[in-house]
Amino acid sequence: MQFKVDELPEGIVVRIAGDAGLHSIDALQMQLNRLIAKRAPLVVFDLSELRFVSSLALGAFVEFNRGMNRNGCSVRLAALQPLVFKAFQHAMLDTVLELRASVETALAG
Numbered sequence: 001m002q003f004k005v006d007e008l009p010e011g012i013v014v015r016i017a018g019d020a021g022l023h024s025i026d027a028l029q030m031q032l033n034r035l036i037a038k039r040a041p042l043v044v045f046d047l048s049e050l051r052f053v054s055s056l057a058l059g060a061f062v063e064f065n066r067g068m069n070r071n072g073c074s075v076r077l078a079a080l081q082p083l084v085f086k087a088f089q090h091a092m093l094d095t096v097l098e099l100r101a102s103v104e105t106a107l108a109g
Contacts, residue, residue, distance in 0.1 A: 003016055012038065014035065017050065025054070032064045039071060
């Protein structure tokens with residue numbers, strides 16, 4: 001799994017590429033911890049290049065969202081591939097997390 005972090009005036013955009021499987025959960029958690037420390041008012045995850053997401057990764061996104069929301073910050077996930085979107089939908093996380101069609105719409109609100 002690869003990460004690219006861009007700090008924009010609207011918020012932080014984190015592009016995640018590859019697979020968020022069991023073997024990469026530690027790297028994901030480490031990246032999420034770095035983002036929590038930044039306390040940005042908005043974090044957008046660009047998942048357009050994420051091919052797979054495990055249940056552990058889904059849980060990490062949920063916990064990150066909860067922690068950020070407690071601090072008055074927003075988290076949005078954008079541009080999900082169909083397989084990844086189905087994983088969020090199957091776990092009914094599309095009702096818990098803010099999912100957007102594109103990074104642009106996620107940054108706009």
